[in-house]
Amino acid sequence: MKTLLLCLLFAFINITASADWIRINQMGYTPAGSKVAVWCSKEQDTLKYFELIDARTHKVVYHHTAGTAFGAYGPFRQTYRLDFSAFRQPGQYYLQTKVINAMGTTTTAGLKSSAIAMGITVSPVFTISDTVYKGAADFCLRYMRQQRSGFNPFLKDSCHTHDGFPVYGPDSVFVPVSGGWHDASDYLQYVTTSANATWHLLAAYRDFPGVFTDSLQANGLSGNNGMADVLDEAKWGLDWLMKMYPADDRMYNQIGDDRDHQGMRIPKQDTNFYNHGLERPVYFCTGTPQGLLKYKNRSTGIASTAGKFSSSFALGYHLLSPLQPAYADSLLHKARAAWQLGIAKPGVCQTAPGRSPYFYEEDNYTDDMELAAAALTNTADALSFARQEPVTPWLGKDTAKHYQWYPFINVGHFELARQLKGHNRDTIIQYYRSGIEKVWNKASHNSFYRGIPYIWCSNNLTVAFAIQCYWYRQLSGDQTYIQLEQACFDWIFGCNPWGTGMVYGLPANGDTPSDPHSSLSHLKHYPLDGGLVDGPVYTNIFRNLIGIKLEDADEYADFQSDLAVYHDDFGDYSTNEPTMDGTAVMIYLLAAKEAEGKTITQGAITRADSTKKEIALVFTADEFGDGLTTISNTLQQQKVKASFFFTGRFYNTKAYQLPVKALYKAGHYLGPHSDKHLLYCDWQNRDSLLVTQQEFETDMSRNLSKMKKSGIDTTAVKYYIPPYEWWNNAIATWSYKIGLQLVNFTPGTGSNSDYTYPGMNNYKSSKEIYNGIMQFDKNRKGNLNGVILLIHAGTDPRRTDKFYNKLNQLISELKKEGYQFKKINELVGN
Structure with missing residues (x-):
């Protein structure tokens, strides 16, 4: 009887055209x-449930309840978040939902529904892979090169070579x-935005050097120059900033004004809009209101601009010192001078309007000075500025003026927290959390987790806020806001009411802008x-802007609402x-996503994916190797692979040559540790x-040469x-240039203390070291996930309590906790 009823029921089902959509991140998911x-x-x-379907076999691979309804948002009357985070198998997939609604009267069989409408909704196909973001940061560098003034490598021509006359x-x-x-x-060209862009490009290289390639020359044309392309682009920005700050008491903020907005043209076709030949006005930083025509800004000082100059120059100094020392020294001088100028003239230096009322209405400067102080390692001054603006004012608000709180998040907090310890560090991290909470209080009530106001350049705010969430997570280890962070990223790549990505051409097969407002x-x-x-704006903002007229029919008309609009139309x-x-800020975020899960310290990977229960055991040695036999036997017994990093002296020591060859034959990873165990800094x-760089490269070359003599294939050595x-x-940076990636132990475990012996102030017994490892981060989510655990392959004879004797117990206990052991190339490899 039950089978008959089901047959009768489905006989009356009609598949109807659906008024439903599934919005995804078109880039894919890790x-x-x-x-x-x-x-x-x-x-x-x-909606009761959803299904994840293999795009190749069309079989359901994951089935889950839809969860709680979030209700109306924008053009939609009902929304749900479909969370399939638990599914981790790489591949190509799509999501499917089915909504069944009863319609009509009772059937002859006594069923209450004489017709049933089934709405089936299918998402676009997407990828789950560790490499979904690979190359995306480099891809976005194409736009930066296309925006170059002076020589433009995209156009292979020059423009604006006559700038400019001072005002x-x-x-x-x-x-x-x-x-x-x-x-x-x-x-137009502004120090305000250019310095922020330069800093983010520099920071992207510093924090994620392994993400970027070197396929172009410094001028942007094909070839390579031994410097990552992102660093070339950052230096292009630094070169211009140096010109805009020609002397310690001469600082400029802007080239051109809105007289530029007289028709569309390619850059080299610029005409005389300023009654000064082909020269454009260059605005001197006065610290007072400026505007040569109808409108003026509200400038009160120059610290906002001076701070941005200083932080970019200081970071450039640190990264370029090993490559171009004389240039770097000039950067450091200007960083210090700009800092002093900011101290002397506090206040904001806004961009200058002209015939229209639009300009960058920056109303804060303490964040810029905090970043500058942190970049110059003036931690006391940085702390003082940090306390003046603990939370960026727009966070949690419904609106703000155009670029009112720029650069949208307090970058200085991240730089400062990296340098601090103890209570002060915790305080700065809490500032970030407080701002995130303000946004979360709004975002948690809608299905897109949208807590960013729809003001002009809302996408810029979204990307910046995602970075604040990322930095908070990196500094604290707290995973609480990871879905909020990811929702901002997903929004940019299509998980939004319009279902479109916001980055031109990314991904290549996605729905992305095709008719942008660009000549x-x-x-x-x-x-x-x-x-x-720029991204969506409040509908009332759009309706009141000057000079907007859509050129074509609106392909997103069904998804516009009284809340917000977005148009892929040249006229908007x-x-x-x-x-x-x-x-530029997006490039930093994409680099972080490509390196997801890896903690980078001074350019070295110090922790891998903190969401996976995986550990790398690494062993180092220079002078002592008394533990090699014990370590090798333990690893063989436990069926665990590890990684060994030895100096050239160690590889060359006759007593260790057979054990080294045995380790390599057993399949362990062997790498260098410098030839003569140099102290680098x-x-x-x-x-x-x-x-020096030459001493470094010579020493490393000798280390690798001795590895090769030991029968090790050094072409496979990357770490x-x-x-x-x-x-x-x-x-x-030097390591990157010779094809090597730095790795190091994860701080906090204390395993590296096994080199100490009684009489040393920092001596730790093996029992203390063992307990420290097992207690590591016990109050945080993640525990030992992704940790690089360093143990010495031998120690001074004065240490008789050898920690490597506890290796078997340590591995057994960690296995019970569910941890898997990986070689370093498996744990941190792309």
Whole structure:
């Protein structure tokens, strides 16, 4: 009877056209990451479950309840979050939902529904893979190069070579400031945005050096120059900033004004809009209101600009010192001078308007000065500025003026927290958490976890806020807001009401902007690869903007609402104009996503994916190798593979040559540890190098040569642990140039203390070391996940309590906890 009823029931089912959609991240998802899509409906249907389907076999591989309904949002009457984070198998998939609604009267069989409408909704196909974001940061660099002023490698031509004539300042002669980047689809240039862009490009290289490639010359043309392309692009920004700050008491903020907005043209076709030949005005930083035409800004000082100059120069100094020392010294001088100028003239230096009322209305400067102080390692001053603006004011608010709180998050908090310990560090981290909570209090009530106001350049705010969430997670280890962080990222790549990505051409097969507000694409049909567009705005903002007229029919008309609009239309400069600074910040976020789960310290990987129960055992040795036999036997007994990093002296020592060959034959990873166990940098002043680049490269070459003589294939060697486990960013840069990636132990476990012996102030017994490992981060989520655990392969004879004798017990206990042991190349490899 039950079978008959079911047959009768489904005989009356009609498959109807659905008014439902599933919004996904078109870039895809990582296996270990947060994976959420949003189901949206123009009806008020109830969704019970969803299915994840293999796109190749069309078989259901995951089935789960839809969870709680979030209700209406924007154009939709009902929404749900479809969370499939628990599914981790790489592949190609799509999501499917079915909504069954009873319609009609009773059947002859006594059923209450004479007709049933089934709405089946299917998402686009997407990828789950560790490599879904690979190359994306480099892709977005294309837009930065396309925005270059001066010589433009995309156009293979030059523009704006006559800049410019000074206004407001004491100078009266030509100021040579050609270079830099155009701000957006117009050709104005601002230190405000350019310095922020430069800092993020520098930081992306510093924090994720393994992500970027070297396929172009410094001028952006094909070839390579031994420097990652992202660093080339950052230096292009630094070169221009140097021109805009020609002397300690001469600081400029802007080239051109809105007289530029007189018709669309490609850059080299610029005409005389300023009654000064082909020269454009260069605005001197006066610290007072400026505006040569109808409108003026509200400037009160120059610290906001001076701070941005200083932080970019200081970071550039640290990264370029090993490559271009004389240039780096100039950067350091200017960083210090700009800092002093900011102290002398506190206040904001806003961009200057002209005939229209629009300008960057930056109302804060303490965040810029905090970042500058942190970059110069003036921690006391940085702390003082940090306390003046603990939370960026727009966080949790419904609106703000255009660029009112720029650069949208307090970058200085991250730089400062990296340098601090104890209570002060915890306080700075709490500042980030407080801001995130303000956004979460709004975001948690809608299915897109949207807590960002729909103001002009909302995408820029979204990307910046995602980075604040990321930095908070890296600094604290707290995973609480990981879905909020990911929701911001997903939003940019299609998990939004319009179902479109916001980065031109990314992904290649996705729905992304095709008709942006840009002369290059509109007049010449040039692709704007990698450009992040402004993003949706409140509908009432759109209706009140000057000079907006849509050129074509609105393909997203069904998804516009009284809340917000987005148009992929050349005529909409408010939602569909790419911006240089937003793209640069996006590059940092994409680099972080590509390196997801890896903790980077001074350019070295110090922890892998904290969501996976995986550990790397690494062993180092220079002088002592008394534990090799015990360690080798234990690993063989436990069927565990590990990684060994030995100096050239160790590889060359006759007593260790057979054990080394046995380790290699057994399948363990063997790498270098420097030839002569050099101390690379000062213990007290980490930035102070004790070796030259030539000494470093020669020493490493000798180490690798001795490995090769031991029968080790050095072409497969990619990772190494620095001698004394002490290095800096310069060493990381030199390592990158010779094809090596620095790795080091995860701080806090205490395993590396096994070299100590009685009589040393920091002596720890093996029992203390063992207990420290087992208690590591016990109050945090993640525990030993992704940890690189360093043990010495031998120790001074004065230490008779050898920790390697506890290795068997340690491995057995960690196995019981569910941990798997990986070689270093398996744990941290891309």
